[in-house]
Amino acid sequence: MSDRLAEHRRMLHRIPELDFDLPKTRAYVASVLSKLPCEIIPAGRTGLCAYFDAGKPDTMAFRSDMDALPITEANECDYVSEHPGRMHACGHDGHMAILLGFAEELARRADALPRNVLLIFQAAEETTGGAREICDAGVFETYKVSKVFGLHLWPGHEKGAVVCRKGPLMAEACVLRIDIFGKSVHAAAADKGVDALLAGARFVEEAYGMERDAFPDDVLRLLKFGIFESGTATNILSGHTVLHGTMRCFEEDVRARLEEGLRAVAANVERAFSCRVEIGFLEGCPAVRNDPALFERFRDVLCGRACERLPDGDDGAAFSFTEAERPTMTSEDFSVYQRMAPGVFFHLGLGRNAPLHSVRFDFDESVLHFGVRAFLRLLYGI
Numbered sequence: 174m175s176d177r178l179a180e181h182r183r184m185l186h187r188i189p190e191l192d193f194d195l196p197k198t199r200a201y202v203a204s205v206l207s208k209l210p211c212e213i214i215p216a217g218r219t220g221l222c223a224y225f226d227a228g229k230p231d232t233m234a235f236r237s238d239m240d241a242l243p244i245t246e247a248n249e250c251d252y253v254s255e256h257p258g259r260m261h262a263c264g265h266d267g268h269m270a271i272l273l274g275f276a277e278e279l280a281r282r283a284d285a286l287p288r289n290v291l292l293i294f295q296a297a298e299e300t301t302g303g304a305r306e307i308c309d310a311g312v313f314e315t316y317k318v319s320k321v322f323g324l325h326l327w328p329g330h331e332k333g334a335v336v337c338r339k340g341p342l343m344a345e346a347c348v349l350r351i352d353i354f355g356k357s358v359h360a361a362a363a364d365k366g367v368d369a370l371l372a373g374a375r376f377v378e379e380a381y382g383m384e385r386d387a388f389p390d391d392v393l394r395l396l397k398f399g400i401f402e403s404g405t406a407t408n409i410l411s412g413h414t415v416l417h418g419t420m421r422c423f424e425e426d427v428r429a430r431l432e433e434g435l436r437a438v439a440a441n442v443e444r445a446f447s448c449r450v451e452i453g454f455l456e457g458c459p460a461v462r463n464d465p466a467l468f469e470r471f472r473d474v475l476c477g478r479a480c481e482r483l484p485d486g487d488d489g490a491a492f493s494f495t496e497a498e499r500p501t502m503t504s505e506d507f508s509v510y511q512r513m514a515p516g517v518f519f520h521l522g523l524g525r526n527a528p529l530h531s532v533r534f535d536f537d538e539s540v541l542h543f544g545v546r547a548f549l550r551l552l553y554g555i
Contacts, residue, residue, distance in 0.1 A: 174274055178541040181205070182270035183252035189241030189259040189266075193219045193296045193303070198239050198269075202294050205273050209280040211292075217306025219296035224316055225279050227286035231319040233555075234291040235548055236510060237272040238265045238298035247532035262534040264326035264523075269294065271324070271544035278549060287482060287553055291316050293510075301457055304509035313513040320467060321516035322551055323507045324544055326536060328529060330522025333543040334493040335475055337519035338500065339468040344395070344421040345428065346457035346504035349435075351376060351398075353442070354449040357405075357412030366410040370403040372446040373414035376438060377401070383434040388427070395421040395502045396431060421502050423460045458506040464515035467555075471517045472496070474554035475547060484549040492547065493522075521547070 188197040199219055206213050206223045214222040219239075224232075246253055246260040254260045261267075272292055279290055291312065297303030312318070330336050353373050358366030377398055384396040398418035404411035422428050432454060439450035463471075473479035477491040497520075507518045521544055527533040 174278070174545065175539060175542055177277065178270050178274045178545070179538040181273045182266050182538055182541060185266040185269050186252050186261050187255045189254050189256050189261045191240055191243060191259060192300045195219050195239050195296055199294075202239070202269060202273065206276060209276055210283050211276065211280070214312060216293075216310035216312055217296070217303070220303065220307045220310070221294045222307070222312050223276060223292040225283065225286060225290040227289050229288045230317070232289035232291050232316045233552055234293055234313070234318045234321040234510070234514070235272060235275065236293040236295065236321065236323040236507060237268040238303065239269060239294050240265060240296055240299050240303070242299055242530060244530065244532055248535055250535065260532070260534075262530050262532070263299065264529065264534070264536070265298070267326045267536065267538075267541055267544075268324065271541050271548070274541065274545045275548045278545060282485065289316065290552065291318055298506055301506070304458070304506040308509055308513050313510075318514045320555065321510045321514050322548065323510070323516070323518045324521050324547070325505065325518070326523050326540070327520035328523045328526050328536075330495070330520060330524075331493055332522055332524035332537065332540050334495060334522035335519050335547065336495045336497055336522060337463065337468065337471070337517065338497040339463050339465045341423045341460050341462050341500040342497070342518060343461035343500060343505045343508070344393070344423060344502045345460040347420040347428065348455040348457055349398070349416070349418040349420055350453040350455065351416035351418070351439075352451040352453075353414040353416075354451075355410070355412050355414075355446065358410050360408045360410060363410055367412075367446055367448050368410045369414040369448060370411040372442050372448045372450075373401060373403055373416060375445065376442050376450070377416065379438045379441060380435060383438055384431065387430060387434055392427060393423055393500065393502070394427050394431065395419070421504060423500065458504055459508045459512070461505050461508040461518050462511060463517045464511070467515045467517050470555050471519075471551065474550055479554070482553045484553045487546065487550060492543070
């Protein structure tokens with residue numbers, strides 16, 4: 174298994190693709206699945222599912238993402254990205270390798286599967302819309318999915334360790350765009366213009382103060398701007414500023430108060446600068462919330478305390494398991510599947526290595542078999 178997992182991962186690492194534009198990635202996944210006793214189902218523009226029919230009344234689903242990031246790789250390994258400016262810097266090549274290895278294990282056991290299995294390979298996790306397209310395709314209803322599981326490879330945790338928690342695990346994300354319209358004039362006649370750059374700076378300062386002061390310290394939330402675009406020349410007052418940012422939280426009332434606070438900041442800036450401010454909230458994905466009852470079963474099965482049945486080759490040894498004290502402010506569209514069926518998402522430790530989204534992100538491929546083993550244990554044990 175280990176050699177096949179490494180082969181899958183390296184083949185996919187060489188051909189990173191973005192968003193929904195995944196022709197080579199999708200073709201590789203389909204080429205592996207086509208050799209196995211499963212039904213291959215297109216879902217959405219680029220998504221792909223594989224259904225293993227065990228003749229049972231319900232189905233357990235497992236998900237992997239397929240897209241990469243617009244990052245230029247700095248590694249010098251023999252499987253480095255062949256696509257300039259694109260890189261699997263978030264481990265999705267490993268996620269696909271795990272799910273393909275799991276599919277091959279399902280094929281080996283096809284005559285004795287304890288339930289039907291739906292494998293989901295989705296596009297556009299790094300952007301938005303990939304999970305929704307899968308769900309809109311109706312596969313959860315058609316194949317009677319009763320539970321769904323997924324994982325993310327995670328640097329900083331012990332290699333092969335499972336890190337998870339009941340309830341909220343990862344944050345809801347909302348993308349912000351702020352447009353500030355002033356009046357552009359020559360700097361020598363600044364009193365006749367409206368400086369949209371200065372108004373933008375004030376907006377950022379007041380927005381950060383609003384987020385800091387509106388909530389107690391123990392309320393988890395985040396408001397940050399990553400892009401500030403303004404102006405056309407060094408001696409011309411800017412007539413238009415654009416801010417791009419992110420807002421993250423776990424509760425609907427927190428999001429509502431952040432939105433209300435940003436609108437109040439916009440009104441203040443408009444009054445102070447005689448400018449016009451427009452705010453756009455682009456919905457991202459909801460918070461990842463692990464079903465409490467399913468989490469208890471998940472934890473007990475992986476810890477070897479309550480397996481109804483072990484798959485062949487599994488000695489029942491416990492996984493290294495840590496229940497996270499706090500959720501993380503990163504986001505994940507696995508949450509969309511959790512609105513279709515009870516689900517658990519977990520992090521699988523990679524040990525100490527470069528962080529996610531780094532130009533030097535890489536990992537020890539021996540960790541991949543932990544993912545396959547965990548999925549098999551869940552399939553047979555829950």
